[in-house]
Amino acid sequence: MGNGPAPFSEIGKRARDLLTRDYNYDQKFSLAIPSSTGMGFTATGVKKGQIFVGDISTQYRSGKTIVDVKVDTYSNVSTKVTYDVVPGTKAAVSFNVPDHKSGKLDVHYLHHHAAINSSIDLNPSPQLEVSAAIGSKDIAIGGEVGFDTSSSSFTKYNAGISFNKQDFSAAVLLIDKGQTVKASYAHVVNPLTGTEVAAEMTHRLSSFQNSFSLGSIHKIDNLTSMKTRFSDDGKIAISSQREWRPKSLVTFSAEYDTKAINTAPKCGLSIALKP
Numbered sequence: 001m002g003n004g005p006a007p008f009s010e011i012g013k014r015a016r017d018l019l020t021r022d023y024n025y026d027q028k029f030s031l032a033i034p035s036s037t038g039m040g041f042t043a044t045g046v047k048k049g050q051i052f053v054g055d056i057s058t059q060y061r062s063g064k065t066i067v068d069v070k071v072d073t074y075s076n077v078s079t080k081v082t083y084d085v086v087p088g089t090k091a092a093v094s095f096n097v098p099d100h101k102s103g104k105l106d107v108h109y110l111h112h113h114a115a116i117n118s119s120i121d122l123n124p125s126p127q128l129e130v131s132a133a134i135g136s137k138d139i140a141i142g143g144e145v146g147f148d149t150s151s152s153s154f155t156k157y158n159a160g161i162s163f164n165k166q167d168f169s170a171a172v173l174l175i176d177k178g179q180t181v182k183a184s185y186a187h188v189v190n191p192l193t194g195t196e197v198a199a200e201m202t203h204r205l206s207s208f209q210n211s212f213s214l215g216s217i218h219k220i221d222n223l224t225s226m227k228t229r230f231s232d233d234g235k236i237a238i239s240s241q242r243e244w245r246p247k248s249l250v251t252f253s254a255e256y257d258t259k260a261i262n263t264a265p266k267c268g269l270s271i272a273l274k275p
Helices: 013-020
Strands: 029-035 039-048 050-062 063-073 077-086 087-095 104-111 116-120 127-135 139-148 152-162 166-176 178-191 195-206 209-219 224-231 235-245 248-257 266-271
Touching: 013 166, 013 178, 013 195, 013 209, 104 235
Parallel strands: 029 266
Antiparallel strands: 029 039, 039 050, 050 063, 063 077, 077 087, 087 104, 104 116, 116 127, 127 139, 139 152, 152 166, 166 178, 178 195, 195 209, 209 224, 224 235, 235 248, 248 266
């Protein structure tokens, strides 16, 4: 299965992660405690301005079954049960309490030359989403469709193609119901220093507007990395991450808007502990 294509949602993921992942402008803390008995525990807290939100989640593994339960500060309970039906096929049922209309069934199928994901709401007027990608680990082409049975209308339809090698990745996506073209590229400049650059350009067909982002990542040492990002809207961002102990990360991020000189830069600190 490892030689097959990635799911459609991962087309362009390499460049997208370099440009957006780990950039956080809030105060965030998480603690993950794994267990050899099959029970895992994670606590997360985020402070956004004067508001604090958090959640506690547990994961239980037994044979082919995985049960995830999460409770947040507003007493909402999210549950997801995943089961390996046959090799390459997983089914998952999820629901939230007290929202009785939140039930959902997901089916994931992986093959040597295909990856198919489907999702349907478990209510009288469900929304159906299907995505598929065909090809190999080096080249994949795919699409996704969303359909609302209550209005008998399509909520989305997107398509894309990606090329992936060890030192580069390129992708082109047609999104927003065919109204937007997004192209991205990531390239390893120096494998020894972990230096990689990425670019993403978006063109809106209806308004002929263009936007782009450029970013890079560089490993200062084996435990520390530095990321930078520049966007056409004048925003400059940096992110520094250090693994101060195995699997425990401290990340500092900042963003400055050069077009709003009277506005203070946004800063964030994230601490993720895993004993």
